Amino acid sequence: AGAASLGLFNKAESLARLPNQLLMQPTMEPLFRALGKTQDDLDQARYLYNRAITLITAYTLPLYAVLWWVADVFIYVVYGAKWVEAAEPMRILLLMGVMLNLLFPSSVLLAAQNRLMLELRAQVLNLPIALLAVYVGLQWGLTGVAWAVLTAAALLTLHLLVYVQRTLRSSWSDLLRALAPGILMGGGTATVLGLLDSAMAAWGQESPPLYLVAMMSAGGACFALLILFTPFTALQSEAARCRAALTRGLQFIKLWPRENLPRP
Numbered sequence: 001a002g003a004a005s006l007g008l009f010n011k012a013e014s015l016a017r018l019p020n021q022l023l024m025q026p027t028m029e030p031l032f033r034a035l036g037k038t039q040d041d042l043d044q045a046r047y048l049y050n051r052a053i054t055l056i057t058a059y060t061l062p063l064y065a066v067l068w069w070v071a072d073v074f075i076y077v078v079y080g081a082k083w084v085e086a087a088e089p090m091r092i093l094l095l096m097g098v099m100l101n102l103l104f105p106s107s108v109l110l111a112a113q114n115r116l117m118l119e120l121r122a123q124v125l126n127l128p129i130a131l132l133a134v135y136v137g138l139q140w141g142l143t144g145v146a147w148a149v150l151t152a153a154a155l156l157t158l159h160l161l162v163y164v165q166r167t168l169r170s171s172w173s174d175l176l177r178a179l180a181p182g183i184l185m186g187g188g189t190a191t192v193l194g195l196l197d198s199a200m201a202a203w204g205q206e207s208p209p210l211y212l213v214a215m216m217s218a219g220g221a222c223f224a225l226l227i228l229f230t231p232f233t234a235l236q237s238e239a240a241r242c243r244a245a246l247t248r249g250l251q252f253i254k255l256w257p258r259e260n261l262p263r264p
Helices: 003-016 018-037 042-079 081-112 116-168 172-199 208-228 233-259
Strands: none
Touching (some): 003 081, 003 116, 018 042, 018 081, 042 208, 042 233, 081 116, 172 208, 208 233
């Protein structure tokens, strides 16, 4: 497709993976160690695996919702007008980023259970599917390629999930329960931003930086309220930890000026 298209697609994909890049490295290594220690305890492994998915999706899906709504304005403001064509494939690839919340923990689980050959088999089978899909998708430009990559990622994720379910002797309903808090938090954030976008759509054209700040601030506020006052039992411990951290931060802000006042 040419160097320009490749550059645009790489930009779209790197931005779409951003939420996962922020969280996966600091979470997957501890998860692997924990799963390795409980290799023979399927109940504990099942709990750790589903718990990891719950927390990762709860933190990343609201961010994905924000990026989906501000994709074109974000790229325009941060990278310039020449990169705006990456916005539409970025929106599509954000859905692939959501799948990474399942793909990475599944890969870690299989590794901890000494079943890397299962993942290797899935990757080898997926490679020709991905190549063929991208080749066909090229007919529709970057958007077609993005849908092709998304399709291949979906098939790979489903393949690994089947292996995980068999390894853990788990059920799909357990997985759905693990995903539910994150999906609802992401959906709530997306709904709030959709309403805000309809109210200030003109800002995106007239003042892109102001629109970007307003949308990202609203998304951040929505996420903070959802995590601090979450109705989900699975996130109560996270909510308590965030409230404690906020309390310590407010106490520090309150005491800091007094401690640093010049002495007479």
